[in-house]
Amino acid sequence: MDTILTTYNGVEFTIGTAILEFSYLLAAILFVYGLKLLSRPETARKGNLWAAVGMVLAMITTLLLHTDSSGSHIKMTNAIVIILTVAVGSVLGLIISKRVKMTAMPQLVSFFNATGGLASALVGLLEFSNPGNESLLVTLLGLIVGSVAFSGSMIAYGKLDGKIGNVSAGFMKYINFLILAGLVILTVYILMQPDPHAVSSLVYILFAAALIYGVLFVLPIGGADMPVVISLLNSLTGIAAALAGFIYNNQAMILGGILVGAAGSILTLLMCKAMNRSLMNVILGGFGGGGTVQGDEGGTIKEISVSDASILLAYSKKVVIVPGYGLAVAQAQHTVHELEKILESKGVSVKYGIHPVAGRMPGHMNVLLAEADVSYDKLVEMDEINKEMETTDVIIIVGANDVVNPSANDHPGSPIYGMPIINAEKAKNVIVMKRGMGKGYAGIENPLFFKDNTRMFFGNAKDSLQKLVNEVNTL
Amino acid sequence: MEDILIYFYTYKEAIFIIVLSIYLGIEVISNVPSVLHTPLMSGANAISGVIIIGGIILVGHSDLSHFSFRLVTGILAILFATLNVAGGFAVTDRMLEMFKKKK
Numbered sequence: 240m241d242t243i244l245t246t247y248n249g250v251e252f253t254i255g256t257a258i259l260e261f262s263y264l265l266a267a268i269l270f271v272y273g274l275k276l277l278s279r280p281e282t283a284r285k286g287n288l289w290a291a292v293g294m295v296l297a298m299i300t301t302l303l304l305h306t307d308s309s310g311s312h313i314k315m316t317n318a319i320v321i322i323l324t325v326a327v328g329s330v331l332g333l334i335i336s337k338r339v340k341m342t343a344m345p346q347l348v349s350f351f352n353a354t355g356g357l358a359s360a361l362v363g364l365l366e367f368s369n370p371g372n373e374s375l376l377v378t379l380l381g382l383i384v385g386s387v388a389f390s391g392s393m394i395a396y397g398k399l400d401g402k403i404g405n406v407s408a409g410f411m412k413y414i415n416f417l418i419l420a421g422l423v424i425l426t427v428y429i430l431m432q433p434d435p436h437a438v439s440s441l442v443y444i445l446f447a448a449a450l451i452y453g454v455l456f457v458l459p460i461g462g463a464d465m466p467v468v469i470s471l472l473n474s475l476t477g478i479a480a481a482l483a484g485f486i487y488n489n490q491a492m493i494l495g496g497i498l499v500g501a502a503g504s505i506l507t508l509l510m511c512k513a514m515n516r517s518l519m520n521v522i523l524g525g526f527g528g529g530g531t532v533q534g535d536e537g538g539t540i541k542e543i544s545v546s547d548a549s550i551l552l553a554y555s556k557k558v559v560i561v562p563g564y565g566l567a568v569a570q571a572q573h574t575v576h577e578l579e580k581i582l583e584s585k586g587v588s589v590k591y592g593i594h595p596v597a598g599r600m601p602g603h604m605n606v607l608l609a610e611a612d613v614s615y616d617k618l619v620e621m622d623e624i625n626k627e628m629e630t631t632d633v634i635i636i637v638g639a640n641d642v643v644n645p646s647a648n649d650h651p652g653s654p655i656y657g658m659p660i661i662n663a664e665k666a667k668n669v670i671v672m673k674r675g676m677g678k679g680y681a682g683i684e685n686p687l688f689f690k691d692n693t694r695m696f697f698g699n700a701k702d703s704l705q706k707l708v709n710e711v712n713t714l
Numbered sequence: 715m716e717d718i719l720i721y722f723y724t725y726k727e728a729i730f731i732i733v734l735s736i737y738l739g740i741e742v743i744s745n746v747p748s749v750l751h752t753p754l755m756s757g758a759n760a761i762s763g764v765i766i767i768g769g770i771i772l773v774g775h776s777d778l779s780h781f782s783f784r785l786v787t788g789i790l791a792i793l794f795a796t797l798n799v800a801g802g803f804a805v806t807d808r809m810l811e812m813f814k815k816k817k
Contacts, residue, residue: 278750332799
């Protein structure tokens with residue numbers, strides 16, 4: 240393996256290094272292939288598996304074949320330490336991923352994203368003090384991006400888990416800007432030193448500042464904007480890994496990282512589009528804060544009793560359920576599935592209308608309902624379900640608000656004007672399940688609640704659905 | 715101007731890889747149905763754990779004869795990256811298992 244094959248570009252290389260590079264190519268192909276399969280429901284599971292195979296392959300060949308600049312291999316003792324660490328990490332990772340409840344999925348995704356970001360930050364931190372490292376700019380960038388991804392994801396985790404509330408103040412914008420400027424200046428200053436390796440204490444300050452930036456950047460962002468933030472942080476972790484790849488000139492890391500970065504960016508933009516807001520607007524925080532004149536809707540709220548609602552549902556042809564974050568909070572996914580089954584057994588066609596930003600992460604409602612065994616062909620995307628609105632007898636809104644607010648269509652002054660919504664008002668009957676008359680995330684009145692064909696069903700989503708299930712059962 | 719051209723030439727391979735992989739990433743996942751947004755994100759998240767290769771290289775060539783900050787931090791990096799990789803792929807698989815078509 241160590242026989243020198245030839246000298247290329249002044250670098251001697253051996254059969255071992257050639258095989259190593261070849262395995263990286265294979266791993267990169269598996270990443271791309273895996274992601275491709277992951278984007279189709281029929282093949283998604285296989286895709287995930289292939290990407291994992293690529294990762295394991297790259298890990299094994301690195302362990303066996305990687306040589307440092309002096310041509311020496313990874314020693315046996317080092318290999319054992321690495322294998323033990325990987326074993327501990329894998330067992331922990333597997334246990335966490337099996338134990339965690341499906342409803343805690345947004346938190347978990349954020350948590351795993353944080354660990355990846357931290358690993359990138361630590362690698363950057365260590366490689367900076369390595370005298371042989373000449374790619375200092377990418378090292379520092381990787382350190383910064385990884386740190387922001389780590390602390391940002393941990394805050395996102397805390398917020399999704401309800402451990403951290405919303406902290407927002409107008410001046411935070413300026414502090415964030417100052418820290419960002421400070422990060423840039425410090426990076427340039429370090430790189431301009433005659434011997435940058437000698438100022439490694441400054442690098443720790445950079446590390447700390449980046450961590451603080453991550454915290455302050457996610458802290459003011461509100462719940463409904465979480466899908467944007469989570470996919471953005473995901474993309475940052477990818478970019479951090481890619482940057483670290485440049486330190487080692489490792490193609491598998493570069494390609495894998497950039498793939499994730501690109502995929503995360505697209506998802507981020509998709510989420511922004513689904514809210515009709517720019518990324519800047521989301522990051523700089525909050526909706527403009529009320530301010531808009533509404534109130535001309537007037538009208539009265541009409542409640543509906545359990546028995547009326549049940550009769551209405553049981554004698555409908557077509558029912559559409561629009562879930563929102565309230566469904567996840569009440570953990571009512573199983574109950575809603577029960578209602579769906581009972582109605583179907585009575586010959587009612589039931590579908591779910593899923594808004595792309597319903598919930599706290601991209602695709603949140605899909606995962607939640609899939610956990611309750613709802614078949615995914617019943618989960619209909621916004622544009623598709625909107626085509627069927629006129630023929631829908633009853634639409635049930637469970638714990639959603641802004642995503643069905645008609646102001647988005649016809650109130651140019653409204654903060655959510657222009658946001659694509661599910662046109663619930665066009666259905667023949669609308670039942671809104673809500674805990675109370677509280678406003679949605681955008682903090683604005685929802686004229687849908689005052690429409691003639693709308694009935695309110697107050698209460699916890701799970702209890703309300705359970706009452707409906709019981710009542711429909713007796714019909 | 716000259717500096718930019720020199721920079722471009724020096725790093726031409728890297729720049730090619732970056733530009734093409736961005737394009738590839740966009741191509742591969744555009745048009746993904748929203749049903750798969752979470753698994754795709756979580757699967758991609760696991761791939762970003764590829765930083766583990768960096769950790770392996772780092773610890774692999776570290777001096778084990780004495781306890782150093784470098785060694786401990788490197789091991790921590792591997793540990794966190796493994797959490798990301800193993801946990802990420804496992805949880806994605808668990809999610810996708812639920813997506814199996816019901817009759």
